Amino acid sequence: MAKESFVEQIADIEKDFPQWYTDVVLKTGLVDYGPVKGTMVIRPYGYAIWENIQSELDSRFKATGHKNAYFPLLIPMSFFTKEAEHVEGFAPEVAVVTHAGGEELSEPLAIRPTSETIFGSMYSKWIQSYRDLPVLINQWANVMRWEKTTRPFLRTSEFLWQEGHTAHATEDEALEETMKMLAVYKEFAENVLAIPVICGKKTEKEKFAGAVATFGMEAMMKDGKSLQAGTSHYLGQNFAKAFDIKFLDKDGVQKNVYTSSWGVSTRLIGALIMAHGDNRGLILPPKVAPCQVVIVPIAAKKGGVMEACADIKAKLEKAGVRVILDETDNSPGWKFNEWEMKGVPLRIELGPRDLEAGKALIFRRDTLEKAEVQLDNIAKTTQQLLDTVQKDMLEAARVRRDNKIVYANDLKGILNGVEGGNFVKAGWCGCRECEDKIKAETAATARVFAEGETSKTCAVCGKKAEHTVIFARAY
């Protein structure tokens, strides 16, 4: 009987982007829903992507002088109340432990939604002198935020992330750190995830609770909506004062330190899916793909086919390529669809006919092109092609994004822009009323300030524009 084609099983990316996303995430085996609402179980295939992200990021953190550490999951509630804006921003979404050991606790414990407070409390003990500075620590951890509506990777009650927390002697140094890590994220997003991003300062409304300034990294998804893919915060002396983090400077004066914090999360996996995927499923850039090449034997039982496939696998492994030989007895068509759905960048097909000719077919997931390759130098060809795919994916994403950035002079222009799935650059006077009005009438929010651009007037009130802002609907 005629089965539903694979393409029909996955929602149409053009017509129903959210449904397409959910289908892909579940059907590719990245995650499953957890028993507690809003939680996800990250399955091995999804976690392998995260491990690749971790290792790429971690080497960049080490290269910029940071060290890893681990801080506790539970934070005394009183810590949050020490910084006024921080507690106000996070209180609604903090999960709290009230009982343990069969008794009610004398002080409730927050399950960390972020760790500025507990880092702050420890830094106040560790830092005494300018000689102790800077302190550059990162931690890989889980955090919990009790959001009302959730979606796998994009917004879940519990998620994995890294959070860097640094303390510095001067404002300049802390600001420099904030910007340096934002640049690290940008370079990583583009060269590893193949996602072009726009970085910039956030408005007061969108800034992190407790920060002096927040800088965001925004990525455009295929439907033109924006996803905040990472943030870097300059915290000034807000947390230093709240947690009494002081040092004796060279001039003999006691001073508060200046701190920064920055983080990216498993949301990056959601970004990967939505920035690159198509109607066949995922398309993963080679650098983070758990499997970079899949070998599909054709007529596997015929003489020499499996042996030749195993030989190719060995050669690729030796060259450092992550490769899977699909030895299951599914039909070739089934295998093609399965691995395409999972986003494997390259597929090598080898059957009796190819073997005789000393060739194989190699298929590119990103462009859907097939080409013949000589078996003799297949390892080298494959490696080169992986590099090409990595670069082409970034370039293709860049073109997609650049075609969807428009300018607007008034509210209607912003509305038309975002309805058409664009990022819209528009002037803004800087007042909260105008920002709120844009959100109310267009469902778009201010993502980041567009640096190096000047608009004359505010798109809402017509007064003099203080900034040019990128507006977009966001996930």
Added chain:
RNA sequence: UGAGGUGUAGCGCAGUUUGGUAGCGCGUCUGGUUAGGGACCAGAAGGUCGUGGGUUCAAGUCCCGUCACCUCAACCA
């Protein structure tokens, strides 16, 4: 919190109007034949019908309660 909807096999559903042996498709498992875009044959396993009570000779089906989930609204660094 306001409005609507859904709970029956791993997944998707029918069956409820009119009470009478628990069904279908996909998937899974076993054995075999196949193979260049989701192949085919044969066989098998799998269900406290969300949950508590009531009516009845008899309840997936009728009555009362309750829980969970989904959609929209609201809320949301």
